Amino acid sequence: MSDSQQESQQELESISPYGPARSTVKGEPLSKEEIEKYNDFFKASLYLSLGMIYLRQNPLLKDQLQKEHLKARLLGHFGSAPGQIFAYMHFNRLITKYDLDAIFISGPGHGAPAVLSQAYLEGTYSEVYPECSEDEEGLQKFFKQFSFPGGIGSHATPETPGSLHEGGELGYSVSHAFGAVFDHPNLIAVTIVGDGEAETGPLATSWHSTKFLNPITDGAVLPILHLNGYKINNPTILARISHKELESLFLGYGYQPYFVEGDDVDTMHQAMAATLEHCVLEIRKFQKQARESGKAFRPMWPVIILRSPKGWTGPRKIDDKYLEGYWRAHQVPITDVATNPEHLRLLESWMKSYEPDRLFANGKIGPELKALCPTGIRRMSANPVANGGVLRKPLKMPDFRKYALSVDKPAVTMAASMPNMALFLRDVMEYNPTTFRLFGPDETESNKLANVYQAGKKVWMGEYFPEDSNGGNLATEGRVMEILSEHTCEGWLEGYILSGRHGLLNSYEPFIHVIDSMVNQHCKWLEKSLEVEWRNKIPSLNILLTAVVWRQDHNGFTHQDPGFLDVVANKSPEVVRIYLPPDGNCLLSCMDHVLRSSNYVNVVVADKQEHLQFLSMEEAVIHCTKGISVWPQFSTDRDGEPDIVMASCGDISTHESLAAIDLLLQFFPDLKIRCVNCVDLFKLISHVDHPHGLTDQEWTALFTDNKPIIFNFHSYPWLVHRLAYKRPGAAANLHVRGYKEKGNIDTPLELAIRNQTDRFSLAMDAIDRIDKARLGNRGTHAREELKSRQIRARNEAFEVGVDPVELKEWVWPYEREGLWKKEVRRLLN
């Protein structure tokens, strides 16, 4: 080890954010003049960041700062702005030098001042919001609207030009970044990761995304871990572990870490400029190597670790308390300026140290600073990738009708809807080889979607073993993305669609709650985007849920939770859609619909096992278009008002409801039963509250306002009540059956019985609700017979360990012939 190596080793052992720059990459690429310019640009940006937080008037401090110039309520966060600005502006140099196509993702919470100040200095902000012009008046408006009623937020919200990542909830910057660069081979996503955010689980695992990034067909993510040192009120873990641990961690994640550390601005300029350039050249080198050789490999991609004090360039101490380099710099750095005249003067001199008078002499920065910014769509604040809607092209779609399951007679054919639908998905994949991906947490095969591998295998950039060629379906180039992290899958998908492409997430129903909060946040992004004129609609976030609750008997209680629908139903009606197709042709129709849609979160729930099929393709299209309708082929009320409405929503629920109709007709052949099926859940809510909702007249035409309704529902029953409580007659007549929490290892039949969603319970329930006079003594008799059949079926299922529900033969049209029972007997003997 040479002396200089040893010295660099020692200096790199410090974990203080203070001192002259210490960096892995050496070099002084900037001239003295350039450093001066970057210093000025840095100051201009920092001034804007403070201005947004503090100033309502006097935007250039031409007058002495007075209380009345301040916002009455001080809001906004300064802490992470300096480091983010520093990275942004130095990357601009490389965009210009190498004509890079890049976006900037701001991970740290409340990081808006950093990106807003850049968008303003680059001119993009004034282009999309002309009232915030590049002059003193526009600047005042720009300042005032920040964190102000009617204005913009403190995160990189949809209103922020160049943002596709809001950062309100922490943890998703890296997965969003990777999602955005998949199939964008020339794109670099410069991604600032806050060291607070880095503590979250979703972020901690998303570093592994490089194992799924193909250097030939995908772009690159350049993560910059910002060791800002503090969160709201605590130090961060990664800023307080040894240098060796930190370095090892990133080597372990599969990255080559490059450190840039210190607070001395001039030397930090050189270090950051040299390091960013080295990293860009590394990225291009790896890409070139892979692209020229045609051989995809997983390099040690670069990551930059930027250690700078929180609130960098602010006062180190105010009175006796640390500010810069401490958690107190997190939010509004000096809070009592309105009441403490001394602190007001301190703020003024701090802000003036950024020289607004010189740098904004004509109300805006001069041309020599402007020249540091790229132009046109090379500005990260104007890159169309971050307004993915403008890049969106509709998918090229095969005709879903050609995958139709043949249904000559309803409820006779058995088929598995999911593998069949996977053929449709396969062809969507094949027709759209660079704009459609399927995502899933190690469940695509289990969810019976393996047919898609014919068009696109699973991307895998890890090591290969010989057995992988024996059913592995792995490839360096693929279209299916699988990591056992719902967070990462969903984050990738969000990044992919936010940048204008299409995708689908498939997951077990019970574990989709893992990403409740991510879906919430995406809904909010979509809704807010609707208000932003220049944002185009992006492809929908499509979620296919299977491994559903009614077949999670054997996996047990932990695998039973259909409540994701409740979370989604709380979101804005503008952006959420929920579909529960009752059979395979309806599933095809729904999937076709959701894949063509934009700006929604679509949730489709369907079982993956074999089921009876009910509707021909033609009927399915009509039914799905209506969203809810009477099924005349299973109804007997054609010539008048029904005695009872048997309604259902969800495939297994529909099956049981139809079987209940059959049972009822065995006992009461003259009963007038109306069969109603719901595919589109929001049909149930009033049209006043959701664009898909039925009017009350339409509701009454389907359900009546005075006849009992036995509604068999896939999820928790209260969701239907919450949607339909206002409907005419619903309070008295609507009886919903669905899942309730009662844990046991059971048969599917028993699970249904415990929840009264099985055919016997539904039929008995119906008998109890129908006008007694209509049924007479026959009612009591039928009830007893049904009860005894239910007990027999349950006992047999328990004895043999197999459930008649699971036997293909135990299905509705055969039941009258008693075939299911014969089959159970066969197993017992």
Place this chain on the structure above:
Amino acid sequence: MSDSQQESQQELESISPYGPARSTVKGEPLSKEEIEKYNDFFKASLYLSLGMIYLRQNPLLKDQLQKEHLKARLLGHFGSAPGQIFAYMHFNRLITKYDLDAIFISGPGHGAPAVLSQAYLEGTYSEVYPECSEDEEGLQKFFKQFSFPGGIGSHATPETPGSLHEGGELGYSVSHAFGAVFDHPNLIAVTIVGDGEAETGPLATSWHSTKFLNPITDGAVLPILHLNGYKINNPTILARISHKELESLFLGYGYQPYFVEGDDVDTMHQAMAATLEHCVLEIRKFQKQARESGKAFRPMWPVIILRSPKGWTGPRKIDDKYLEGYWRAHQVPITDVATNPEHLRLLESWMKSYEPDRLFANGKIGPELKALCPTGIRRMSANPVANGGVLRKPLKMPDFRKYALSVDKPAVTMAASMPNMALFLRDVMEYNPTTFRLFGPDETESNKLANVYQAGKKVWMGEYFPEDSNGGNLATEGRVMEILSEHTCEGWLEGYILSGRHGLLNSYEPFIHVIDSMVNQHCKWLEKSLEVEWRNKIPSLNILLTAVVWRQDHNGFTHQDPGFLDVVANKSPEVVRIYLPPDGNCLLSCMDHVLRSSNYVNVVVADKQEHLQFLSMEEAVIHCTKGISVWPQFSTDRDGEPDIVMASCGDISTHESLAAIDLLLQFFPDLKIRCVNCVDLFKLISHVDHPHGLTDQEWTALFTDNKPIIFNFHSYPWLVHRLAYKRPGAAANLHVRGYKEKGNIDTPLELAIRNQTDRFSLAMDAIDRIDKARLGNRGTHAREELKSRQIRARNEAFEVGVDPVELKEWVWPYEREGLWKKEVRRLLN
């Protein structure tokens, strides 16, 4: 580097699970005889694991295996069992040798066969379930009940002796383990982490838990990362990265990794025995050093990386397909044994290779194998820590009444409920210095609970900086646990209470959705535990939500989501409780109640800002005990039926509702208004559906069945409808106001107005609902005046950027005097 070092280096570069043992720690601690015994024990366990999956009869294969001996439905997972068993049994040696106090946490999904087989061999299983005795008959029952209707699940469910971690949803084994060892200084939690689970976000960040573990006062976690190689259908990331990356990753996480790799059983015995012993001695050495010096430090704790083939010891190939060492070994390893006679024979010979005839000669293992197990509570399957209820001692509680806020006249005193309640929490902490901790994702200070630091600082085992002594509140010994990961906080808390201690998680309301799924899973654990006779009740999982939606105007739309309550309300009524105290004394009463309770998930929602106080402590106790009641001091219907019921639930919602009553009385002094307040949300549901629910008579006595009810609710309005839709008259009369998704940066007033939850909207709503004849023309006039006041207030708030709602002066009892307006004017000038 010596030759042998070089050799060991090379062999450690392989990432194949095959070959003779390769390990970091060398040594051959076992005699030949011991190896034989461990081999036999291993075989006996593996036999049990396969038996559970396959056999319904013929448990010892005394007869030739026939189809009818098999379970009709084959369920269960074999893949991870061998590695887990291997670790378990070798750790037993050290328990005996060093008299260790240890528990075993099985992280991999569906890992039950491993731990069930150990519990059976250790005798614990037969002790708690005598029908599963240690003989052939008991063994048959033991086999049959596994994944069988009415039986036990394929995870380490509550029925599993020695389990405090079910593992149904992946990601929480490490955080649970750390939670269990906090304040258990002599405990070691041997924790198997599946390499599938290791891909999840929550697991990926939970490795950092060592930064919060004090080697003096806490025990130790010995994680064993099981590189089993495959998930359901994919290779795992960590099994397919280079050895160097893997090693670096764990060094980076702050652990010293010890590898044990290979499939040769005899050499693997030696390697595992030597490695485990080394790790135990390392743990004891670190603890001794810290405890003797009194100086807590963060050592590089050991982690074992066990690389063995999935389905280890099974057939490598069946027909042409890989089984062992491939994903096909994940679940039932040979699925077609009932229909493929050749495969049936293969299964038989595989099972017989484990020599059941010799090892279970008398229907159970012989004494020489039994001697390998520890005895009594030293058996990991019988450690009381894993049945935490038996260790639970009630908290020593200060009298919460002594923290009462003085409320002489209702709605006159302003006070901040949260910092006051923090004094109570502080004393709970002080009174229970080793059995109570507060957890939070970097929000404890922000949530205004900082008073607790007087009794217990924040645990921090990272590096310290000089400024930490300037308001840092950090210490190596502390009682507050903060990491910016809701997942880790919640996981720690679960581990802490599952092992018998008490705690509270505080979090921002909007981001609690991050752990929806964890809370779901814990609810399921609790509910299932109620059915397990030998499980004692554990302390409740207490969650305090603040930074609530109605004060998340400035943080923006991403910070607005009160929907966690919907998720909780779906869970079993046996285990969930939701409280929304309207003021500070009610908050104290609720917190006292939840901290004393057991076996619940308690959610308490309260704002952290200053508010008017309504109830004296005496009144608060009565009100909270009732859960819902009429507030006569704000009602004017004392002598008859009300014209309208003004109801509320939630502190800010209550405040607005009371202000609306005041407004109404300004216009209609003779109006008969009934004020009802709800603290305990489940009062609204029928007593049939929840033990706290009101009867319909009680409901009607409070709400009437024919008068309009304006219900101002904290969360999404539909939740109230979902709970109360069945109530007499509710369909026609119950009008709920609450939060709906409409994103904007706003003032709190504007946020309320958009949702019609502000005083003006509520009053106008009431006027619209009250019998027209009662109000006459005055109704129209009052409505207009209210509308105009609302507009004025809104305009003024928008202009100045500060909201009258936020001014202490703009509160109900003063409003008549117009003081708030004066105050707004003052700010405007």
